[in-house]
Amino acid sequence: MKYGFLIFIIFLLLSLNKTFSISNKEKKTIQIIHADLIQNNENQAFILTGKIHLKHDKYHLFCDKVIYEKKNHKFYGYGNVRLISGKNRIISQNIVGNFFDFKLSGKVVLYQEKTKLTADTINFNFKKKLLQAINNVVLFFDRMKLTTKMLEYNLISNQIFYKKNSILHYGDYTICSKEGFFYIDKKKVELKHDIKLIGKNYTIYANTLVYSFKQDQIHFHDSAIIVQNTNFDNFIYTKEALFSFRKKTFLFKNYVSIHYNGKIIRGEYLFFDQNKKCGFMRNIFLENTKKKYFLISSGYGKFDLHSGSLILKKDPKIIKISKNNSVLIYSNILKINLKKNDTYSIQAFSIKSFFLNKTENIQGTCNFFHYESSNSEMKFDGNPILWFHNQKITGKTIYIQSDEKNDSLIKNIKIIKNASYIKKINSEEFNQIEGDIITGFFNKENSLEKVIIQGNINSIFFLYPYNTNKGKKIINKSSCEFLSIYLDKSKNIRKIYCEKKARSEFIPIDQKTPKEFLYLSTFDWKEKDKPKKNHKLLIVHKEIEKYKEESLLEKKTIKNMVKNK
Numbered sequence: 001m002k003y004g005f006l007i008f009i010i011f012l013l014l015s016l017n018k019t020f021s022i023s024n025k026e027k028k029t030i031q032i033i034h035a036d037l038i039q040n041n042e043n044q045a046f047i048l049t050g051k052i053h054l055k056h057d058k059y060h061l062f063c064d065k066v067i068y069e070k071k072n073h074k075f076y077g078y079g080n081v082r083l084i085s086g087k088n089r090i091i092s093q094n095i096v097g098n099f100f101d102f103k104l105s106g107k108v109v110l111y112q113e114k115t116k117l118t119a120d121t122i123n124f125n126f127k128k129k130l131l132q133a134i135n136n137v138v139l140f141f142d143r144m145k146l147t148t149k150m151l152e153y154n155l156i157s158n159q160i161f162y163k164k165n166s167i168l169h170y171g172d173y174t175i176c177s178k179e180g181f182f183y184i185d186k187k188k189v190e191l192k193h194d195i196k197l198i199g200k201n202y203t204i205y206a207n208t209l210v211y212s213f214k215q216d217q218i219h220f221h222d223s224a225i226i227v228q229n230t231n232f233d234n235f236i237y238t239k240e241a242l243f244s245f246r247k248k249t250f251l252f253k254n255y256v257s258i259h260y261n262g263k264i265i266r267g268e269y270l271f272f273d274q275n276k277k278c279g280f281m282r283n284i285f286l287e288n289t290k291k292k293y294f295l296i297s298s299g300y301g302k303f304d305l306h307s308g309s310l311i312l313k314k315d316p317k318i319i320k321i322s323k324n325n326s327v328l329i330y331s332n333i334l335k336i337n338l339k340k341n342d343t344y345s346i347q348a349f350s351i352k353s354f355f356l357n358k359t360e361n362i363q364g365t366c367n368f369f370h371y372e373s374s375n376s377e378m379k380f381d382g383n384p385i386l387w388f389h390n391q392k393i394t395g396k397t398i399y400i401q402s403d404e405k406n407d408s409l410i411k412n413i414k415i416i417k418n419a420s421y422i423k424k425i426n427s428e429e430f431n432q433i434e435g436d437i438i439t440g441f442f443n444k445e446n447s448l449e450k451v452i453i454q455g456n457i458n459s460i461f462f463l464y465p466y467n468t469n470k471g472k473k474i475i476n477k478s479s480c481e482f483l484s485i486y487l488d489k490s491k492n493i494r495k496i497y498c499e500k501k502a503r504s505e506f507i508p509i510d511q512k513t514p515k516e517f518l519y520l521s522t523f524d525w526k527e528k529d530k531p532k533k534n535h536k537l538l539i540v541h542k543e544i545e546k547y548k549e550e551s552l553l554e555k556k557t558i559k560n561m562v563k564n565k
Helices: 004-020 534-561
Strands: 031-034 037-041 045-056 059-069 074-085 088-097 101-112 115-125 130-141 144-154 159-170 173-183 188-198 202-212 217-220 224-228 231-244 249-260 263-267 269-273 278-288 293-304 309-313 317-321 326-330 333-338 344-356 362-372 377-381 385-388 391-394 397-402 410-424 430-442 448-463 473-487 493-499 503-509
Touching (some): 278 534, 293 333, 293 534
Antiparallel strands (some): 031 045, 059 074, 074 088, 088 101, 101 115, 173 188, 202 224, 217 231, 231 249, 249 263, 249 269, 293 309, 317 326, 333 344, 385 391, 397 410
């Protein structure tokens, strides 16, 4: 930004001072190119009238009338005042000066190449080298237009200061602020206090804003709020942000919170490339306020708007807490795919542990997890294992179907291929079932009440009380193609139905019975592999409590910054 048009005015006035206050040591001449009338009256004043054209060096002054008072070295210029030097010029109706300061008034306009400044009045102080534009001030520079009540230009520091509810227009943006600085040498603008940047699609509220002309970027050094114009509930809150218009990149530092259609994504760092439509975040905390679940990652996440995907790495967790159900999944990698009609899918890889269903206290591990929001179905694949109430379920794939009307309720669990069910009675005795498919059905209290096993079924049940065969324990070994088991409220078996090619035998056992006789060929019980829940839940609840505390502080800050919608 160049402001040479201001400097040439100063040189002109200094030159006039040297001419009218005649010195024995040095004389400078001002050429009167034209004046209709020249007078030297008794009041020791020079008066020039009629189409005046004065020239000093390369500077030209045009006006209708000039009065110069020799006693106080003060001059007055009236009517169509124009100061011109090359392409630089100033236009006003009046000019008054005493060679220490001067005043231009009456629709003042300053021109210098692509720069234009208009105001009702402009004052200039020679000693302080300070120019001041007052009332109806408008500054045009390149693509910028500034309107304000007062503007100051300091020639020593080479910077412009303006205040009193200024409005800056830049491209499609309108920026309001109480104070602003133009650093000419550094080619940057700094705005302060109650900033409001209005664009086509969003409005930004901030306390500080720095714009660099060279880098074509905006830096918010403290809190900023980016609000969607069509929906005030959709916004981004950040403690520091950097927008590069040239590179089309956005960087949020220290803290960022994105609120969009009932979802809140929070992180310590967010980078977004607008050209590539992708970016990444660090330390992510996502809340879905409508579905009441959270996603947490202590590492980082990559997102791609072209494919609508978000990938979280380093210990990502899925948490859903409700009255009748809860979900907690720990994994190495978590991927979310956004689809049409606000539906989405979630995939988790290398599941370290998961916890489901408050009532049944289900916990387990697997290699792969998949969830579809369109049908509320969870899929556990790759050696999945479920544990609950001293029971264990395994298979090739496990599906958990939620209720269509209330996804906090589990409708059923289905285990596909190589399905196995084991219930521990004591350290040596286990009820066991294996088959092709096992399906468990839940009641409205989210408790398992019925189990159906289909295809190639083998089972071992220990029968109690032992009132036959001289008190010896009895096991029931059976096989069939269809088996139904009904459970009571205490999770004990109350009915068993064995159908289609059913074979069953009751066998008494004692201490001499070989151990392998008591187990099916696929039996596997390693209780040490059962995930520990209490410690992990405590950590998760602490993270959620911290998140809630930060949310309260965030709301207070936003309320103070955005006073009026």
